[in-house]
Amino acid sequence: MEGFNKEIQGAEGFVMPSTQHDALVWLSGGAYDVVFDMARSVIRDLAGLACLGQETSSWSYRHDRDLTGFIDGSENPTLLDAPLAALLPEGVPGAAGTILLLQKWKHQTAKWEALPIDQQERIMGRTKLDSIELENKPSDSHVARTDQDKFGSIFRRNMPYGNVDDHGTVFVGFSAEQKRLSTMLNSMAGLVAGARDALTRFTQPLTGSYYFVPSVESLRRLRGNPDPA
Ligand code: HEM
Numbered sequence: 001m002e003g004f005n006k007e008i009q010g011a012e013g014f015v016m017p018s019t020q021h022d023a024l025v026w027l028s029g030g031a032y033d034v035v036f037d038m039a040r041s042v043i044r045d046l047a048g049l050a051c052l053g054q055e056t057s058s059w060s061y062r063h064d065r066d067l068t069g070f071i072d073g074s075e076n077p078t079l080l081d082a083p084l085a086a087l088l089p090e091g092v093p094g095a096a097g098t099i100l101l102l103q104k105w106k107h108q109t110a111k112w113e114a115l116p117i118d119q120q121e122r123i124m125g126r127t128k129l130d131s132i133e134l135e136n137k138p139s140d141s142h143v144a145r146t147d148q149d150k151f152g153s154i155f156r157r158n159m160p161y162g163n164v165d166d167h168g169t170v171f172v173g174f175s176a177e178q179k180r181l182s183t184m185l186n187s188m189a190g191l192v193a194g195a196r197d198a199l200t201r202f203t204q205p206l207t208g209s210y211y212f213v214p215s216v217e218s219l220r221r222l223r224g225n226p227d228p229a
Pocket of ligand 1: 066068071072074105124131142146148154156158181184185
């Protein structure tokens with residue numbers, strides 16, 4: 001795999017910036033004090049080897065909606081199928097690991113919310129209340145530009161970040177092949193046969209990076225301290 005080493009120059013001057021860092025530490029937990037203390041302890045442990053390049057906290061919004069107000073993840077593979085979409089197969093270097101695309105998008109909320117719901121739905125390609133795919137979705141709708149039947153399956157989540165004034169989503173996408181993710185990005189930017197993703201007129205990418213996420217097994221081997229059990 002390659003880092004997100006070059007910005008993507010899309011149609012009509014649209015740019016997806018590259019902000020690759022060396023490593024990512026992702027901490028997840030229900031209590032922010034625990035996450036906060038753990039984050040500080042990781043930074044202490046890595047002192048002299050690495051310093052903090054960037055930090056983002058995120059939270060869930062109305063169970064499974066992103067901050068556009070739409071339900072996120074409807075077309076995700078089930079948890080049974082997700083490993084097939086996201087994990088490198090057995091027998092290849094990095095087996096059972098995954099490739100992560102992490103991209104922070106700042107929403108232009110006032111502009112988005114000024115649209116009538118049916119226009120938002122045509123931009124997304126799904127209904128807002130219950131996430132039903134539109135029969136005649138426009139070819140520049142978000143779900144048409146990222147159609148997994150065309151580009152291959154990935155496993156993803158949009159994580160809301162920010163405060164009432166300045167907010168958006170952190171796109172977290174896992175794939176067994178980097179190409180699925182990079183082609184989806186090119187397609188959203190209007191570089192793959194067709195128009196630029198209409199959603200990109202209401203939200204602006206601020207970061208772009210890829211990371212290899214090793215399997216738990218291989219992390220255990222690295223630790224060199226196998227669990228006696
Ligand atoms: C501002 C950023 C984004 C927002 C708010 C957003 C939101 C959504 C929503 C609401 C859906 C429809 C429901 C669902 O199936 O999940 C969707 C579908 C999807 N999105 Fe995004 N998304 C964003 C960025 C991205 C990016 C960067 C990628 C990939 C590189 C991506 C890949 C997909 C895929 C693969 C689907 C399903 C398409 C299909 O129906 O096969 N999204 N997204």
